[in-house]
Amino acid sequence: LTYPPSVLPVEVPCLALVSPWLVLRAFDMGAQGFAVISDRGRCRAGLDSSRWREIIRFAQGVLGCWGIESERIRIFEAEEGAPHSIEPELGRFAQEIATLGPTPLSTSEPAPLPDKGLLLPALLKDIKNRLGSPTGEKVSAGAVPFGKIELDSSQCTGCGLCSLECTTGALIASPIEETGSFELLFKHDCCVACGQCVEICPEKCLRLERVLELDSIDSPPVVLFADEIVRCRECGAPVAPRKMIDRLQARLVRSGEQSASQFELCPACKVSLSLGSAIPAHVTEAGR
Numbered sequence: 513l514t515y516p517p518s519v520l521p522v523e524v525p526c527l528a529l530v531s532p533w534l535v536l537r538a539f540d541m542g543a544q545g546f547a548v549i550s551d552r553g554r555c556r557a558g559l560d561s562s563r564w565r566e567i568i569r570f571a572q573g574v575l576g577c578w579g580i581e582s583e584r585i586r587i588f589e590a591e592e593g594a595p596h597s598i599e600p601e602l603g604r605f606a607q608e609i610a611t612l613g614p615t616p617l618s619t620s621e622p623a624p625l626p627d628k629g630l631l632l633p634a635l636l637k638d639i640k641n642r643l644g645s646p647t648g649e650k651v652s653a654g655a656v657p658f659g660k661i662e663l664d665s666s667q668c669t670g671c672g673l674c675s676l677e678c679t680t681g682a683l684i685a686s687p688i689e690e691t692g693s694f695e696l697l698f699k700h701d702c703c704v705a706c707g708q709c710v711e712i713c714p715e716k717c718l719r720l721e722r723v724l725e726l727d728s729i730d731s732p733p734v735v736l737f738a739d740e741i742v743r744c745r746e747c748g749a750p751v752a753p754r755k756m757i758d759r760l761q762a763r764l765v766r767s768g769e770q771s772a773s774q775f776e777l778c779p780a781c782k783v784s785l786s787l788g789s790a791i792p793a794h795v796t797e798a799g800r
Contacts, residue, residue, distance in 0.1 A: 513549075513595055513596065513598075513599060513602075514596075514599055515602065516602060516603050516606040518606050518609075518610070519547070519602065519606055520543075526555075526557070527548060527550055527555075527561075527563070527564045528557075528559060528563055528564065530548060530564055530567060531567065531632075531657075532567055532570050532571050532574070532632060532655075532657060533631045533632040533635060535567070535568070535571040535585065536571055536574060536575070536632070536635055536636075536639075537622075537631075537635060539575065539580070539584075539615060539617050540617055540622045540623055540635060540638075540639065541622045542617070542618055542622070544584065544609050544610075544612070544614060544615060544618070545584045545585070545586070545605065545606070545609035546571075546584065546585045546586075547585075547586055547587075547588055547602065547605060548564055548568060548585075548586070548587045548588065549587075549588045549589075549590070549598065549602075550564075550587070550588070550589050550590070551589075551590050551592065551595060552589045552590060552591060552592050561587060561589060563655075564587065565587060565654075566654045566655035567654065567655050568585055568587060568654070569653050569654030569655070570651060570653065570654030570655050570656055570657070570724075571585060571654075572585055572653075572654075573648075573651040573652075573653045573654060574636070574651055574724070574726075576648060577646035577647060577648035577649070577651065577726055578616060578639070578643050578646050578647070579616070579647060580615050580616065580617075581612060583608070583612075584609060584612065584615070586605055588601055588602065588605075616643050617639070617642070617643070620642045623635050623638035623639070624638075630680070630701075630702065630704075632657065633701040633702070633729060633730070636701070636726065636729050637701075637729050637730045640726065640729060640730075645727070646726050648726075649725060649726050649727045650723060650724065650725050650726070651723070651724040651726070652721075652722065652723045652724075656705065656722040656723060656724055657704055657705065657724075658700065658701070658703055658704070658705060658722070658723065658724040658725075659682075659700075659703040659704065659705030659706075659707075659720050659721065659722055659723070660700055660703065660720070660721045660723050660725065661682070661683065661698050661703065661709065661710075661718055661719070661720055661736065662718070662719045662721070662736075663696070663717055663718055663719075663736040663737055664717040664718075664719075665717075665736075665737055666717075667715045667716070667717035668696070668715060668717045668736075668737045668755070669715060669753065669755050669756035669759050670685075670694050670696065670737055670739050670752075670753030670755055670756055671714065671715075671753075671756060672685035672696070673712050673713065673714065674696070674709035674710075674712060674713055674718060675696065675709075677708045677709055677711075677712045678708065678709055679706075679708075680702045680703065680704055680706075681699065681702045682698060682699050682700070682702040682703035682704075683696065683697070683698055683709055683736075684696070684697040684698075684699070684733065685697075687741060687750065692740060692741050692743070692750075693738060693739065693740050693741060694738065694739050694740070694741050694753045695735050695737065695738045696735070696736045696737040696738075697733035697734065697735060697736065698733055698734050698736050699733040700725060700728035700729075700731070700734075701728060701729045701730060701731075705720060705722050707720050739753040739754050739755050740753070740754045741753060741754070742754050742757045742775075742776055744776065744777050744778035744781055745776050745777065746777060746778075746781040746785075747778060747780070747781055749778040749780075749781075750778075751775070751776065751777070751778055752775070757775045757776060760775050761775055
């Protein structure tokens with residue numbers, strides 16, 4: 513292709529690698545427009561343009577929250593075997609971008625790359641700090657790489673399996689020793705909407721929505737579930753959330769079992785009592 517002088521071509525192995533972060537980072541570094549160029553029908557994996565179109569829709573939605581025009585991002589598909597067919601369109605696109613003037617991001621330094629953590633939330637946080645609160649606070653169009661978890665507290669038992677399955681730290685099971693309570697926390701900007709927590713939940717009380725809420729970026733985690741921690745009636749060691757104990761006891765009572773009270777014992781005390789031995793001194797001291 514022959515590009516207009518104002519266009520900087522960047523080749524990538526696959527357009528599926530063009531992430532929202534890459535698009536927004538280009539604007540953060542001073543780009544005034546972004547063109548995605550593909551050769552129709554030439555994808556080796558057989559993907560159509562809907563994959564990157566959805567990514568572009570999301571990036572347009574994010575920029576639109578700060579009043580940056582969606583037409584600054586455009587997809588060009590050349591006819592198979594005729595890449596030069598899009599050269600006139602690229603020229604017109606470059607002229608249109610020039611008439612729009614600079615974006616608000618052009619007046620500030622690009623965001624520094626974080627030493628650790630996810631790149632996209634860090635970039636959004638920096639843009640928010642520089643441009644102020646967005647006029648639109650929610651983005652749900654396109655391939656949204658963020659999720660929001662809602663929890664039915666009437667069904668949750670506080671087992672914490674969802675937090676164990678969460679690899680990004682979006683869900684955190686947090687026992688609070690001072691108050692003897694248990695909390696399940698959710699941090700929106702760490703959620704990548706993988707859905708693993710929803711699949712593993714034994715009570716099926718989690719619901720995932722693909723959405724980006726910009727006002728939740730870099731905000732403290734929210735409490736999805738809270739309960740008291742039941743302590744062993746023999747040694748005082750923490751056992752489990754009250755709701756889990758109550759749920760298990762109710763199931764055993766309905767089935768005619770007589771050992772429902774065993775749930776209020778820690779594993780060490782259960783073993784000692786089942787063997788008819790005294791509670792070990794070190795267990796009692798640890799509980800105190």
